[in-house]
Amino acid sequence: MKPSPFLTEEHEALRLRVREFAEKEIRPVAAQLDEGEVFSIELTRRMGEMGFFGIQVPREYGGSGLDTLSYIVVVEELARVDSSQAATVAAVNSLGIGPILKYGTEEQKRKYIPPLCTGEKVWAFGLTENNAGSDAMGSETMAVLEDGYWVINGAKLHITNASSDISGGVTLQAVTSVADGRKRLSAILVEKGTPGYTAERELGKMMWRASDTGRLAFKDCRVPASNLLGEQGQGGRIMLNTLDAGRLSIAAVGLGLARGAFEAAVAHAKERRQFGQPISKFQAVAFKLADMDIKIELARNMLYTACWKKDNNQQFARESAISKLYASEIAREVADEAIQILGAKGLFKPNEVERFYRDQRLLQIGEGTSEILRMIISRYLGL
Secondary structure, three states: OOOOOOOOHHHHHHHHHHHHHHHHHHHHHHHHHHHHOOOOHHHHHHHHHOOOOOOOOOHHHOOOOOOHHHHHHHHHHHHOOOHHHHHHHHHHHHHHHHHHHHHOOHHHHHHHHHHHHHOOOEEEEEOOEOOEOOOHHHOOOEEEEEOOEEEEEEEEEEEEOOOOOOEEEEEEEEEEEEEOOEEEEEEEEEEOOOOOEEEEEOOOOOOOOOOOEEEEEEEEEEEEHHHEEOOOOOHHHHHHHHHHHHHHHHHHHHHHHHHHHHHHHHHHHHHOEEOOEEHHHOHHHHHHHHHHHHHHHHHHHHHHHHHHHHHOOOOOHHHHHHHHHHHHHHHHHHHHHHHHHHHHHHHOOOOHHHHHHHHHHHHHOOOOOHHHHHHHHHHOOOO
């Protein structure tokens, strides 16, 4: 790991602490959890005990009160070993806690955030539907205000942290009115266990198999009007702002995964001997490793710059989009080259590079596809 001008001694100490945890407690079980599609409540709670949730939350709500870069370092180090655990942490922090902390009332913050900081509960962000994702206005889930309650009907799918026994609920994007043919979206906090709210785990994933992904259904589900997050009709803005911040954590997953695959490839290239010498001595392999190192370094610098801008109250949406796009694509390239260097060995379980290769594939889709991100970036060019 090369030094960065953005990192303080505190950041590096945090990195070492997370790395030690990931090596000792996650690496020994990562392949087994992946193979069995097991979401580990025990491991999730251990990550809560380590302070990986609520990293940026003020201490008054049970968090650590640290900066964005501290959060990114945690996600990066977890993804270096296992993207599933990194995804759980990223989803709770960015998609679960983030919008409640930014838009919630004082009562909502004190009710929902503390148990999320400890890992006692996790929380979901419900955007994706059969006809809604990149096009949020395609949402069909409806919430109608009746006698002081939102009555919700609809469904969501592919939602992280949605269906486990420790899922506390979801910040739901729903259509709350339609005027002149245009939908108004709002965000509503819906607790798991509310009558009419059902959650089912989605299995058979190619990637992030040890994270919890679920489909949600709402049938005449009633929650108090006070569960509205922010203002009515503000759901689109809440979603976009949440994704701007969330893309930094997805970039961190890509960066960490790329580093894990790269380190595995370097170790193999130094050990594997052909024609009387380690394959790292062959220019074809050495140049692959050099290119991988370059891509990781550039991704790290872009991501850390975006974090610095966010922490210094500067506009960071463009940098967030660039970071997420680039880190997700170099994760694909680095994982692919790692497989090539390992050869047949990299194609078999439980080799971690095989898992890295599968896990990276979501990164070009979740929280803004690569195509959507290019569209966003092009708008900053006035196109």
